Amino acid sequence: MTDNYTQKPVSSQPGMPGEWMPMPQVQSSPNCPPGLEYLAQIDQLLVHQQIEILEVLTGIEMQNKYQIKNSLGQQIYFAYEESGCMHRICCGPHRGFVLHITDNSQQEVMRVVRNFKCCAGCCWCADCAECGFEIQVEAPPGNIVGYAKQRQYFWKPELDVQNAEKDTILKIRGPCCLFCTMEDIDYKVMTPDLKTEVGLITKQWGGCFRECITKADNFSITFPQDLDVKAKATLLATNILIEFMIYEQQKNNNNS
Template sequence: MATVTNQPMNSKPMSGAPLPQSLAYLTQIDQLIIKQKVELLEVLTGCETQNKYEIFNSLNQQIYYAKEESSFCMRYWCGPNRGFIIHITDNDGQEVMTLTREFKCCAGCCWCADACCGFLLRVEAPPGNVVGYCKQRTSCCALHMDLLDAAMQPLFKIWGPCCPCQCICCPSDINFPVKDINNPDKVQANIAKMWAGAMREMLTDADTFGVTFPLEMDVKQKATIIGAVFLLEFIVFETQKNNNQ
C-alpha cells in the first residue's frame, strides 16, 4: 500500500503558530478513508483488543495511522462504553492528533445525553493544543452529536439515521451529514459508514468510514470532524457489534 512520506508544508497558522508539516497536509485534501484493521486475535477469541486504523487519502495512499490506548479491564468490563485515547500519527511516527474520551459511568444513553450520560471526546491537534470537542446529545433513537470549537462553542451538528444498519441485503453506505449549527439545511461535510463486504462485516467488527469536507475548511474543523468519526464509531457501530456478539 502506498504511503505519503513527504507531505507538503503549509504556513497557514493555528493559534498564531505554523502547522506541523504532517498536520498541514489536511489543508491539501477534501476526502479521507478510515479503515479499521482486522485483529486476528480478536476474530479467533472474541476478546476485544485495542483498535487500530489506517487513514488514506483519495488516491489510496496512507497518510496517518491511528491506535487506541485503553486498558484490558476497561475493554473487557465496559466494552464500547470504555474510556480511551486515540493516537493519530503520520507515516514517520510523529503524533499529529490525540483524541480522548474519558470513562463515564452509565454514559451512552441517548435519552439523557444532555444531562450526565453524554459522551464527550476532546480533539487535540497537535497533542496539547485543544482544537475542538465532539459531544453526544439527547435524542429518541438516532445519533445526535454537536461538534464544538476549543471554547465549547457549537460549530456543527450531526444527526444519524434512526436505523444505522448494514447487511448483505442492504449494503448501502450509511451517511452522517455534518450540518451548519445555525442552518440545518446546509450540509458542511459528510461521514459515511461504508460497506466493507459480507465476510468482513459478518466475521469482524472492523469498520470503514469515508469523510468528505470542503478543501478550504479550517484545519481545526477538519480535525474535529475526524474526531467525530471515532466517537460515532464507538457509540453506534462498536455497540452494535458488541450486542450481536
C-alpha cells in the first residue's frame, strides 16, 4: 500500500532571521543539488524535534516537526511531516509519511518518503522487501539521491545508507542497550566494509522529564566535512528513520 501526498505550504517556521545560517555563496552543481549548499560547509547537524503540547496533553499522535541546525545552533532547515490522521492514530510510528524539508526562504529543498508497509518492523526478517523499514530521499523533490533501509539484526540495530542506484555507501550500527540508560546513545556510521568509523548519529539524553513525558527527541549527526552532500542528506534522513523506527516505537509502547 502506498500513500501519495502533495506538498502543503508552511505558514511559518520557528527562528528569527538572525538565528538562521547565512546562505552559503556556493554554486549548485550535479554533485550538489540546489538547497544542499549548506551541507557542503559543515561536519555536524543537530536535529531537534519540536514538543507538541496537544500530543502531550491528549496522547493523540501529531505530525512531527524538526529544527535542523549547525554546530553553532544556527538553523539550516525546518522539516515537517505530512501524513494521514487515521494512519497516525491506527499505525503510530509504523505509518507512512512524507517529510518536507525547507530552507530559510521556505523553499522545499528535500523530501523524505516512507511508504506504509503493513508487515514492516520485525528486525528478524527486515531483509525481506516487505518487512524492512525503508525511506527514499529526494533533493530537490522528484530527484532521488539516496535511500536508507533497515537490515536484519538480533541485538544491535543495523541500517544501510544507499545512493540513488541503491548501492550501499555507508552502514549504521547501533548499540545493544537502547533504552536502559540515562546518557547519550551512539549509532556508528561505518564504511561498507565495516572497517572504519566515519561518523556518529547520537540520540541525546533529554533528561527524565522530557524522556518520560514527550516523544520529542534530540539527535546530533557528525560526518566528514568532505563527504558528498547527497550522502549527508541521506544520513539526515536516516536519522529520522531511526527516530521513528526505534524511539517513537518505544515511547508508543510505553504509552499504550
